[in-house]
Amino acid sequence: MNTTNNAYKIKLGIFVSIGILILFVIIFFIGSNQNLFSSKFKINTHFRNVSGLQIGSQVRFSGISVGTVESIVIINDSTVSVVAVMNKEVKQFIKKDSKASIASEGVIGNKILMISQGSSNSPQVTDGAFIKSFEPVEFEDILSSIKVSAENAEVITDELAIMLIGINEGEGTLGKLLNDEGVAKDLEKTMENLRQGSKGLEENMEAAKNNFLLRGYFKKKEREKEKAREQAEKEAAEKEAEKK
Known part of the structure; x- marks a missing residue:
C-alpha cells in the first residue's frame, strides 16, 4: 500500500514540476515579447486616427521589431495619444526629428507602429519624449479614390465615343471639315x-x-563652315590621341 502511495506521489510531483516548467517558459516568451525583461524607454506621439492599432502591437524601426505599444488614449475628438515602449539599445538611433506612422503587416495584416530614421545631426530622444507623426492612409480611402477615377474614366470614354460617332456622321464643325x-x-x-x-x-x-553682288557673302559663309568642320575634326583627332 505504501509503495503504491509513494509511486503516486512521485508521478504527481513529476507532473506538477513539468507544469511549473511549462508555465515559466510561457511567462518567459510573453515577457520577452512585451519587453518585460529588458531595459526600456518610452516615446509618445499623437494621431487623428490610429486606424486599428492596438495595445501590444509591434513597434518597428528600420524593419526590426524594437518594442510594443503600451497605451492608446483618446485625448479629445481629434487627437489620440499613443505611448510605445522600446528596447533601450535602439534609443541612440532614434532622433528627435524621427516620425511615427501606422502601417500594416502585408496588405491586410495587423497594424504596427513604424518609427522613421531621423537626421544624423539631430540629438537622440529622451525617455518619454514626444515625436511627430504621419497620419495613416486608410484602405477605404484608396478604394474610394480608385472608384472615383474609374467612374471619371467611364464618363470620358462615353463622351469620346459619342464625339467620334458624331464626327463620322459629319456632325459639328470638325465632322463637316473631315467629311x-x-x-x-x-x-x-x-x-x-x-x-x-x-x-x-x-x-x-x-x-x-x-549674283555678283552676293557671291562674296555666300563664299564667306562656305569658308566659315569649312573652318568649323576642320576644327571639329582636329578636336576629335586630339581626343582620340589622348585615349591612346
Whole structure:
C-alpha cells in the first residue's frame, strides 16, 4: 500500500514540476515579447486616427521589431495619444526629428507602429519624449479614390465615343471639315502651293549665290563652315590621341 502511495506521489510531483516548467517558459516568451525583461524607454506621439492599432502591437524601426505599444488614449475628438515602449539599445538611433506612422503587416495584416530614421545631426530622444507623426492612409480611402477615377474614366470614354460617332456622321464643325470633299481639295491645293513656294525659294537662293553682288557673302559663309568642320575634326583627332 505504501509503495503504491509513494509511486503516486512521485508521478504527481513529476507532473506538477513539468507544469511549473511549462508555465515559466510561457511567462518567459510573453515577457520577452512585451519587453518585460529588458531595459526600456518610452516615446509618445499623437494621431487623428490610429486606424486599428492596438495595445501590444509591434513597434518597428528600420524593419526590426524594437518594442510594443503600451497605451492608446483618446485625448479629445481629434487627437489620440499613443505611448510605445522600446528596447533601450535602439534609443541612440532614434532622433528627435524621427516620425511615427501606422502601417500594416502585408496588405491586410495587423497594424504596427513604424518609427522613421531621423537626421544624423539631430540629438537622440529622451525617455518619454514626444515625436511627430504621419497620419495613416486608410484602405477605404484608396478604394474610394480608385472608384472615383474609374467612374471619371467611364464618363470620358462615353463622351469620346459619342464625339467620334458624331464626327463620322459629319456632325459639328470638325465632322463637316473631315467629311467635306471641297475642304479636302482646298487642303491639297494649299499643300501644293506651299511646295511650289518652297521650290521657288530654293531657286531664288541658288540665283542669289550666283549674283555678283552676293557671291562674296555666300563664299564667306562656305569658308566659315569649312573652318568649323576642320576644327571639329582636329578636336576629335586630339581626343582620340589622348585615349591612346
